[in-house]
Amino acid sequence: MLLILSALLALSGLALAGEAYDVDEDQATVTERINLTIPQRVALHLTEDEWIVDLTNPTPGDDGEGCFLVPKGYGGDLEDAINDALDGDFRPIDTYPAAKDYDGDGKLEDDEKGTLICLNQKVLQKFCNNGDGCELDLKVTRTLGGPTYGKLGVVDKAPDIGHTRFVEIIPGTNDDGDPLELLKVLGERLPGWLDDLIIEAFWFDGTEVAGTYEFNFLFQLAAL
Numbered sequence: 001m002l003l004i005l006s007a008l009l010a011l012s013g014l015a016l017a018g019e020a021y022d023v024d025e026d027q028a029t030v031t032e033r034i035n036l037t038i039p040q041r042v043a044l045h046l047t048e049d050e051w052i053v054d055l056t057n058p059t060p061g062d063d064g065e066g067c068f069l070v071p072k073g074y075g076g077d078l079e080d081a082i083n084d085a086l087d088g089d090f091r092p093i094d095t096y097p098a099a100k101d102y103d104g105d106g107k108l109e110d111d112e113k114g115t116l117i118c119l120n121q122k123v124l125q126k127f128c129n130n131g132d133g134c135e136l137d138l139k140v141t142r143t144l145g146g147p148t149y150g151k152l153g154v155v156d157k158a159p160d161i162g163h164t165r166f167v168e169i170i171p172g173t174n175d176d177g178d179p180l181e182l183l184k185v186l187g188e189r190l191p192g193w194l195d196d197l198i199i200e201a202f203w204f205d206g207t208e209v210a211g212t213y214e215f216n217f218l219f220q221l222a223a224l
Contacts, residue, residue, distance in 0.1 A: 040130055044221050048122040053202060058118065060092035061085065065121050069093040069100065070203070072114040078153045079166045081117050082201045090117070096204070117203045124156075124196045130223035133186040136196075137179040137220045140169045145213030147172030150206075154217075155199040156182040160191060175215070186224065 020030030058067040068090035070081055084090055093100050099113040128134035138154060152169040167180040174180065183196070200217075 038129070040223060041127065042130070042134065042221050042223055043127040044219060045125040046122060046219065047125070048120075051120045051200065053118055053120075055096040055116070055204070058094050058096050058116065060094040061090070061119065062092060064199070065119055067093055067096075067116055067118040069098045069112075070115045070117050070205075071112075072110040074114060078151045078168055078201070078203055079155075081203055082119065082153060082155060082166075082199065085117055085119055085201070086199070098204075115203065115205045117201060120200045122198050122200075124198050124219055125193055126190065126196065126221050127193050128185075128190045128221055128223055131189050133184065133188060133224040134190055135181065135185075135222055135224055136183040137222070138167065138182050139177045139179055139216075139218040139220065140175050141177045141216045141218070142171075142175040143214045143216055145211050146209070147175070148207065148209035148211070149202070149204075149213045150208035151203040152215075153201050153203075154180075154182070155197075155201075157197040157199070158183060158194055159197075160194055161185075177218075179220070182219075184224075 020032065022028040022030055060066050061068040064086045068085045069092075070085075070090060074081070076084065081090075091100075091102065093116065096116055097113075098116040099108055101108060102112050103109075124136075126134075126136065136156070138156075140152070140154075149171060152171070152175070154167050154169070156165045156167075157163070163183055165182050167182065169175050169180070198219075
């Protein structure tokens, strides 16, 4: 009877093309085919799009942001100075040139004068689902002023994948839009939305010259 019903349904056009239909005495099965399309996507979001550094009224450092005194005789390089400022080894300061009578004894000891380092932090949120990997680059372009602004460096920290990268922008050398690699992931996709901590630092180490300087920081994420 069931077989006759199935045949009648087919003859009557009830078993339509594209439909799944099965009738049997003990077991019936139907199959569904699913086609899934996932488009390749690359996306960036920056939590801050401007940093104003005004040494006529420096912002004293706090919790890894603002300006700090690098004491006279300090022997580290720019990366060392950034790390020491982040670790709280330098005193906050609100004057330029960097000198402050912290103990109020009327004298400036070597640890109360020196140079100035100013830091800024922001989060760069990125997404890339390319299975072959992605690369994050930074292009720094100086748009106003000459190559006499001291030292400039950027740290990219991606704790979710155990990654840290430091790049130094050399005045007059790679501040003209040259790509600087911050992160490269090969042979795999990024883990969803990956949040990187971006730390920017100017170190006014005595090589700077008075003037107005402007920069464009272009962060670029590309599928490989």
